Amino acid sequence: MADDSRLSLPPLTDDLVLLDSGLDSLGIAVLVxxxxxxxxxxxxxxxxxxxAGYPVTLxxxxxxxxRAAQAHGVHSTSAD
Amino acid sequence: xxxIRQALTDAARGGARYIRGADAGVSLxxxxxxxxxxxxxxxxxxxxxxxxxxxxxxxxxxxxxxxxVARRLILCAPDVVPDRLGEIAGxxxxxxxxxxxxxxxxxxxxxxxxxxxxAWTAAVSPPPPPHRETEWVLLTSGTAGAAKMVRHTxxxxxxxxxxxxxxxxxxxxxxxxxxxxxxxxxxxxVLRAIVGGGSLVLGxxxxxxxxxxxxxxxxxxxxxxxxxxxxxxxxxxxxxxAIAPDYIRLSGEIADQAVLDALRTRYPRARIAHxxxxxxxxxxxxxxxxxxxxxxxxxxxxxxxxIRVQEGSLRLRSARTxxxxxxxxxxPLADRDGFVDTGDAVERRGxxxxxxxxxxxxxxxxxxxxxxEEVEAAINRHPLVRMAKVAARRSPITGxxxxxxxVLDPGADADGLRQEILTMCRDxxxxxxxxxxxxxxxxxxxxxxxxxARRAR
Numbered sequence: 001m002a003d004d005s006r007l008s009l010p011p012l013t014d015d016l017v018l019l020d021s022g023l024d025s026l027g028i029a030v031l032v033x034x035x036x037x038x039x040x041x042x043x044x045x046x047x048x049x050x051x052a053g054y055p056v057t058l059x060x061x062x063x064x065x066x067r068a069a070q071a072h073g074v075h076s077t078s079a080d
Numbered sequence: 081x082x083x084i085r086q087a088l089t090d091a092a093r094g095g096a097r098y099i100r101g102a103d104a105g106v107s108l109x110x111x112x113x114x115x116x117x118x119x120x121x122x123x124x125x126x127x128x129x130x131x132x133x134x135x136x137x138x139x140x141x142x143x144x145x146x147x148x149v150a151r152r153l154i155l156c157a158p159d160v161v162p163d164r165l166g167e168i169a170g171x172x173x174x175x176x177x178x179x180x181x182x183x184x185x186x187x188x189x190x191x192x193x194x195x196x197x198x199a200w201t202a203a204v205s206p207p208p209p210p211h212r213e214t215e216w217v218l219l220t221s222g223t224a225g226a227a228k229m230v231r232h233t234x235x236x237x238x239x240x241x242x243x244x245x246x247x248x249x250x251x252x253x254x255x256x257x258x259x260x261x262x263x264x265x266x267x268x269x270v271l272r273a274i275v276g277g278g279s280l281v282l283g284x285x286x287x288x289x290x291x292x293x294x295x296x297x298x299x300x301x302x303x304x305x306x307x308x309x310x311x312x313x314x315x316x317x318x319x320x321x322a323i324a325p326d327y328i329r330l331s332g333e334i335a336d337q338a339v340l341d342a343l344r345t346r347y348p349r350a351r352i353a354h355x356x357x358x359x360x361x362x363x364x365x366x367x368x369x370x371x372x373x374x375x376x377x378x379x380x381x382x383x384x385x386x387i388r389v390q391e392g393s394l395r396l397r398s399a400r401t402x403x404x405x406x407x408x409x410x411x412p413l414a415d416r417d418g419f420v421d422t423g424d425a426v427e428r429r430g431x432x433x434x435x436x437x438x439x440x441x442x443x444x445x446x447x448x449x450x451x452x453e454e455v456e457a458a459i460n461r462h463p464l465v466r467m468a469k470v471a472a473r474r475s476p477i478t479g480x481x482x483x484x485x486x487v488l489d490p491g492a493d494a495d496g497l498r499q500e501i502l503t504m505c506r507d508x509x510x511x512x513x514x515x516x517x518x519x520x521x522x523x524x525x526x527x528x529x530x531x532x533a534r535r536a537r
Contacts (some may be wrong), residue, residue, distance in 0.1 A: 025313045026516075056316055
């Protein structure tokens with residue numbers, strides 16, 4: 001996606017703030033759609049009340065997918 | 081007659097009220113005696129004026145100066161690139177332009193030019209008192225990039241609609257808006273702040289989400305408005321905790337349950353309301369029970385806003401409905417009974433209606449409209465594309481995304497071409513119109529008319 005958008009990415013660490021990663025909300029929306037196509041998971045639509053809500057950091061973003069994968073019984077580390 | 085300047089004088093709670101932008105701010109107490117124009121407004125009396133500023137604050141001050149003075153004000157949204165201004169001036173019959181930058185070009189050079197700024201100036205005489213009802217023209221995106229011009233007045237923009245305007249129950253109401261003030265949603269915030277006796281905090285042309293949120297926090301914004309996409313961005317921002325609004329308003333897109341719940345968790349003290357509003361229909365109604373959709377009993381009920389559902393489409397009639405389009409060619413805005421077809425498909429489930437999307441296939445990406453035909457035309461320019469069909473794909477982040485199915489010439493390299501198509505779209509379309517996903521398909525369905533089969537999803 002960085003190539004697609006001619007972006008240069010900062011180092012990807014857990015505490016990287018998503019909105020500082022070079023992706024705006026449109027970019028995050030595209031990433032979420034592509035992950036849904038690859039993983040079959042759409043954890044944001046399922047985002048339940050009382051959950052932590054929308055992720056601020058890359059680490060929290062990955063956590064959302066890991067929790068969704070566990071809930072769906074998907075044994076995969078492909079969200080990493 | 082009603083005008084912004086009159087409203088400011090009437091809401092005489094004056095002293096401490098202000099409008100603050102990125103680098104400057106003005107006190108509203110002086111609004112009656114000063115001007116932000118750099119030459120006398122007398123030059124603009126009864127003229128049709130394009131308001132084309134870089135800075136939102138400059139646009140708001142120009143509106144205060146010219147409402148009730150000019151014949152017609154055309155608010156140019158920030159995405160109106162300078163080389164289209166001449167075309168818009170021609171369509172609107174403009175004979176003057178107010179801007180905070182030097183604007184030149186065909187169709188623009190011949191206009192009366194008046195510079196405006198982000199501060200009151202005492203050196204120029206203030207505008208004459210309001211003497212007429214000024215027409216306000218807002219631009220909405222039409223097919224193939226041509227803008228439709230929608231006519232309002234101060235009265236239709238502020239008229240009583242029965243939807244609860246949050247009363248100034250607190251001594252200080254400070255409004256903020258993630259919408260640009262040149263769009264209907266942002267303009268509503270400006271007018272509510274002015275009529276309701278509040279102050280206003282605006283973003284500047286170089287603001288980021290973080291810098292604007294820091295300003296909202298520093299000035300203690302109490303009432304903040306934006307689309308669901310804006311609010312999801314706020315929730316993903318490390319500065320989300322810096323603001324503590326009493327009132328959160330969402331409009332311009334479908335508010336889903338996830339964003340309403342996440343806002344409730346993040347801002348437990350706030351009244352959270354999602355409103356239905358459009359440039360043409362005006363503000364329809366506001367829902368503040370914390371649930372997506374709206375209660376079925378508002379449909380058909382009597383009141384200042386009449387709501388109908390006809391053939392699955394939401395229709396509205398109120399004192400806030402626009403007067404019409406500027407050009408007859410854009411068709412009548414309302415039906416014979418005065419109802420505007422919003423084009424939004426709704427479905428009843430139990431005692432509630434839910435929004436399904438746009439009936440026409442128009443895609444709403446984070447509050448910005450995309451006409452599928454325009455994207456299809458961009459894709460079809462590739463010599464190896466036989467046919468393309470563009471549709472909405474649901475997104476939990478921006479409401480919808482643009483998705484394209486393409487049929488290629490036999491034997492074409494699908495992977496390579498997908499990349500070429502994307503590159504071509506990026507070079508010719510704004511980012512929100514570029515397909516997020518391009519799928520190569522063997523064929524596309526045609527309707528009996530021979531046109532691409534489209535349906536609202």
